[in-house]
Amino acid sequence: MRPRLRQLLACATLGLALSAPAPAALAFETRVDAPEDLIRRIESASLVFTAKAEGITEPQDILAMANADYRRILSVLYDLGYFGPTIDIRLNGREVASFPPFQPLKQVTSVEYRVEPGPKFVFGTTRIAPLAPATELPEGFATGETANTAAIRNASQAGVDAWRAAGHAKARVSQQDIRANHRSATLSADLRLSPGQKLRFGNLTLSGDSAVSERRLRKIISLPTGETFDPEELDRISKRLRRTGVFRSVSITESETVSLQNEMDIDVALQDNKPRRIGFGAEFESRDGVSVSAYWLHRNLLGGGERLRIEGEASGIGAQTGGTDYRFDSELIRPATLGADTDLAIGLTAERINDPLYTLESASARIGFNRLVSDKLTVYAGLQLETNDVTDDFGNRSFQFLGLPLVATYDARDDELDTTSGLYSRVILMPYLGYSGTESGTYLLSDTRAYRSLGERVVAAGRFQLGAVFGPDLANTPPDLLFLSGGGGTVRGQPFQSNFITTGGNDSGGLSFLGFSGEMRIRTTRNISTVAFYDAGFIGESTNFTSGGEWHSGAGVGIRYHTGIGPIRVDIAGPVSGSNSGGVQLYIGIGQAF
Numbered sequence: 001m002r003p004r005l006r007q008l009l010a011c012a013t014l015g016l017a018l019s020a021p022a023p024a025a026l027a028f029e030t031r032v033d034a035p036e037d038l039i040r041r042i043e044s045a046s047l048v049f050t051a052k053a054e055g056i057t058e059p060q061d062i063l064a065m066a067n068a069d070y071r072r073i074l075s076v077l078y079d080l081g082y083f084g085p086t087i088d089i090r091l092n093g094r095e096v097a098s099f100p101p102f103q104p105l106k107q108v109t110s111v112e113y114r115v116e117p118g119p120k121f122v123f124g125t126t127r128i129a130p131l132a133p134a135t136e137l138p139e140g141f142a143t144g145e146t147a148n149t150a151a152i153r154n155a156s157q158a159g160v161d162a163w164r165a166a167g168h169a170k171a172r173v174s175q176q177d178i179r180a181n182h183r184s185a186t187l188s189a190d191l192r193l194s195p196g197q198k199l200r201f202g203n204l205t206l207s208g209d210s211a212v213s214e215r216r217l218r219k220i221i222s223l224p225t226g227e228t229f230d231p232e233e234l235d236r237i238s239k240r241l242r243r244t245g246v247f248r249s250v251s252i253t254e255s256e257t258v259s260l261q262n263e264m265d266i267d268v269a270l271q272d273n274k275p276r277r278i279g280f281g282a283e284f285e286s287r288d289g290v291s292v293s294a295y296w297l298h299r300n301l302l303g304g305g306e307r308l309r310i311e312g313e314a315s316g317i318g319a320q321t322g323g324t325d326y327r328f329d330s331e332l333i334r335p336a337t338l339g340a341d342t343d344l345a346i347g348l349t350a351e352r353i354n355d356p357l358y359t360l361e362s363a364s365a366r367i368g369f370n371r372l373v374s375d376k377l378t379v380y381a382g383l384q385l386e387t388n389d390v391t392d393d394f395g396n397r398s399f400q401f402l403g404l405p406l407v408a409t410y411d412a413r414d415d416e417l418d419t420t421s422g423l424y425s426r427v428i429l430m431p432y433l434g435y436s437g438t439e440s441g442t443y444l445l446s447d448t449r450a451y452r453s454l455g456e457r458v459v460a461a462g463r464f465q466l467g468a469v470f471g472p473d474l475a476n477t478p479p480d481l482l483f484l485s486g487g488g489g490t491v492r493g494q495p496f497q498s499n500f501i502t503t504g505g506n507d508s509g510g511l512s513f514l515g516f517s518g519e520m521r522i523r524t525t526r527n528i529s530t531v532a533f534y535d536a537g538f539i540g541e542s543t544n545f546t547s548g549g550e551w552h553s554g555a556g557v558g559i560r561y562h563t564g565i566g567p568i569r570v571d572i573a574g575p576v577s578g579s580n581s582g583g584v585q586l587y588i589g590i591g592q593a594f
Contacts, residue, residue, distance in 0.1 A: 027057060028108045034115035041080070045072045048111050059105040066096045066111055077117055081146045083180045083187060084118035121147040124186035128159050130193060135162035147187035152178065156191050163195045167228040169254060169264055170196035199229045202255070202263035208270040212246060216304035220244065222340035223266055234266070236341075239375070241270070244335045245307055246299045248273045275299050283488070283589040289319035307333045316354065319496070323354030333370075341372040345382070357500060357507050358479045362388030368405065380407040384430070390479055393506035399478040401440070403432035413451065417566035417591060420459050424449040434472075441471030443481050445513075449594055457523040463594045465490070465515035468543045474501065474508050482509025485537030485552065488587045490515050492535050493554020493573030495585070499539045501549070510549060512540035517594060521560070529560040529567070533593070534576070552578025554585075558593075566591045 030052055032039045043049045047065035056062070066089050077085045089096045090112045099105070123145050128137065140146070141155035156173045163171030174194035180187050204223040206214060221237050234252050241250045248271045255265040280294040295311035313327045329349045337344035346367050353360040368382015384403040390396070406429045413422035425448040434440045445467040452460050467483045474482070487496035501510045519533040533556060540549035556573025571587040587593075 027052065027055075028062070029110040030112075031110070032113045032115070034113065035117060038077075038080075038115065038117060041076050042073055042113060042115060045069070045076045046113070047072065057108065059108050062108045062111065063091060063096065063099060063105055066091055069113075070097070073113070073115065075149075077115075078149045080117075081120045081122075081148045082117035083121045083147065084182050084185075086114075086116040086118070088114040090114070119185040121180065121185045121187045123147045123151075123189065124181065124184070125188040125190065126155075127189070128155055128191040128193065130195065131159055132162040132166045132168070132195070135159060141189075147189075152176075152189050152191070155189075156193075159191070159193050161231075163193065164229075164231050166195075167198040167200075167230070168195040169199045169229045169231075170258070172196070197258070197262050199258060199262050199264045201225050201227055201229055201233075202259060202265040205265060205267045206270070207267055208249075208251075210247070210270040210272050211275075211303065212270075212272070212300055212305050213303050216336070217268075217270070220305055220336040220340060221268060222336070226263075229264065237268070240336075240340060240372075241268075243372070244299075244305045245297075246273060246305050247271065273299055281590065284586070289315070289324075290317040291315035292317070301332070305335045307335075309333075323359075325351070325353050325355075327351040338369060339371075343370045344368075345370055345380075353480065355479075355484075355497060357484070357497070357509065358390055358392035360388050360390050360480055362386060362480065366405075376410055376412045378409045378411075380405070380409075384432075386478075388478060388480065392479060392508060394475050394508070398436070399434070399438045400436045401432040401434045401438050401478070403430045403443075405430040418562060419449075419451045419461070419592065420453050421451050423451070438478075439472035439476045441469055441477065441481075444468045444470070459521040459523075461519040461521060461592075461594065463515070463517040465513065467513035469511045470543055474503060474511060474541070475506075477511065479509060482511065483513035483539055484509045485513065485515065485539050488571075488589070488593070490535065491537040491552060491554050492533065492571055492587060492593070493556055493575050493585055494535075494537075494552050494578065498579055499537055499550055499552045501539060501541045503541060510539035510541060512538075512543050512545050512549065514538040514540075514545060519593065521592075527562050529562065531558040531560060531571070532556075533558065533571070533573070535573075536577075550578065556585075558587075560592070569593065 030049060032042050034042055046069050048062060048069055051062060051065055069089060070087055073087055074085065091099070092109050123141070123143050126141055126143055135158065137158050138151060138154045140151040145151070160171045160173065172194055173191060175192035177190040178187065201224055203225060204218060204221060206217060210217065220240060223237065224233060238250050238252055241247055251269040253267045253269070255267065258264050275298060277297040278295065280292070283291045291313065293311060293313040295309055298308045300306065301308045310330045315325045317324050328351065329347065331345060331347040334344040349364045351362055364384055364386035366382055366384040368380055370378060370380050372378055382405055384405055386403065387400045389398050408427050410423070410425045413419040413424050425446070427446045428444070430443040432441060432443065447465050449461065449463045454460055469477055469481055484497035484500055485491055486494040486498035500507055515537045517533065517535045519531055521529050521531050523529045534553065536551060536553035538549050538551045542548055553576040554573045555576050556571055558569060558571035560567035560569055569587070569589045569591065571593065572584060574584045
């Protein structure tokens with residue numbers, strides 16, 4: 001071989017060697033030698049176990065994580081009451097703490113944890129002082145209880161929170177003396193609190209970048225300057241601002257300095273959401289067809305935090321009975337109109353309903369006020385003017401009335417999209433005054449839902465609905481105020497609005513309604529739940545619920561796929577009592593059935 005050719009081949013071989021990817025580091029083994037009840041907690045706290053799960057194998061990274069795991073595991077043991085543990089972490093069989101900090105490590109083959117927790121400590125002397133009146137300390141912070149750092153933290157936080165609730169905004173833990181007696185396995189904790197002066201709210205300062213006018217911001221925030229400091233007032237301000245939907249972030253900061261008049265300024269930093277948003281939704285029921293909806297939202301429409309929402313919906317597309325319904329609705333909400341917690345709402349609605357029993361074209365205008373009474377209770381009062389033209393078994397008719405809708409909503413659910421516990425109730429009472437030949441009456445509808453967790457994976461859910469129209473008879477009541485039962489919102493397994501009243505050969509909705517629903521939701525995997533349910537509904541000819549009506553019911557099973565926007569719902573149901581003509585029904589949508 002010629003010398004020149006040998007040189008070329010050698011260079012090519014060297015180039016290939018340099019350009020070839022380095023062999024992937026082999027996954028290392030991990031092992032925990034500890035009491036069985038501690039193994040999972042140690043693995044959850046360990047950075048090394050997390051790195052292994054994520055495929056991280058860089059030796060120097062693993063060594064750094066193993067060093068950090070001493071403190072992390074010690075913290076876990078302290079929280080469980082073990083204050084005399086022995087922790088031994090070995091990498092490649094060698095104690096991690098003995099590795100020189102700058103010595104390169106070529107490979108990690110194994111990481112082993114040996115943990116001897118020692119005896120579980122109990123509290124000896126526990127003292128925290130001075131305490132504000134009515135301070136409630138956690139039960140675990142007491143002589144004889146299992147000692148742990150979480151109980152100490154909770155006790156100190158409870159003491160500070162009680163002082164802050166009494167107006168001492170700068171309350172803090174000024175001193176703590178925590179001693180462990182290893183002979184008696186006891187832990188003594190002596191905490192000293194410094195309440196500081198009782199303070200009042202000072203001036204409000206605004207920062208951040210918001211397009212809402214300062215005048216309107218101050219009205220929405222409504223800081224009670226001059227009144228005694230109350231941390232709950234700051235929580236209410238935060239929720240008030242977030243409720244507008246205008247702001248992407250809300251940050252409330254207490255000033256570090258206090259004036260000579262014992263006043264403390266409050267800074268509110270705001271960042272706006274994007275002013276416009278669009279959204280859509282869809283549902284499918286095998287007999288009732290497809291429903292599609294879309295909306296357009298404009299935040300801060302006039303520079304005062306106003307929110308305009310315009311939405312449209314088409315439902316019953318391809319339904320086996322009735323026709324396609326159309327609805328258009330617009331609503332403008334102006335926050336802090338009659339006080340910080342009272343919003344003005346103005347709306348316009350136009351719709352065309354093609355139900356099996358009637359066809360209705362209506363237009364309505366409304367104005368009212370929403371008031372947030374508490375975190376859980378909201379009330380609404382307003383005026384509603386409605387006119388509609390109806391074609392049904394009673395003939396071609398028109399109705400016009402002026403209503404006074406009163407609505408109370410109580411929402412104590414833990415999660416609005418996927419509830420596991422709590423209570424929800426909504427009551428609508430609307431006396432209305434008819435004109436141009438329309439009779440006056442009163443409309444009532446209530447919807448109550450209760451949820452309870454039965455262990456970690458099972459949720460029982462129940463729903464009760466009640467409705468009635470007082471005053472006019474069936475023929476003189478607007479059909480959209482009468483009640484029908486059947487379908488996804490009332491009785492699954494029965495055809496849509498298949499339960500109605502027949503009087504004198506005329507079919508119509510009823511003057512009264514009762515609905516019952518029960519579900520058992522079982523979480524089978526992290527993202528999947530199975531559901532068994534039973535629904536029943538009653539439609540009455542009069543407001544007397546005990547006679548002149550018909551019951552029907554349905555039951556079925558379903559599956560839920562849980563996502564960040566709520567569960568995707570698929571239900572299959574059939575009739576149990578009443579009409580059996582509908583057969584099996586399929587329901588698909590987003591969110592729980594109730």
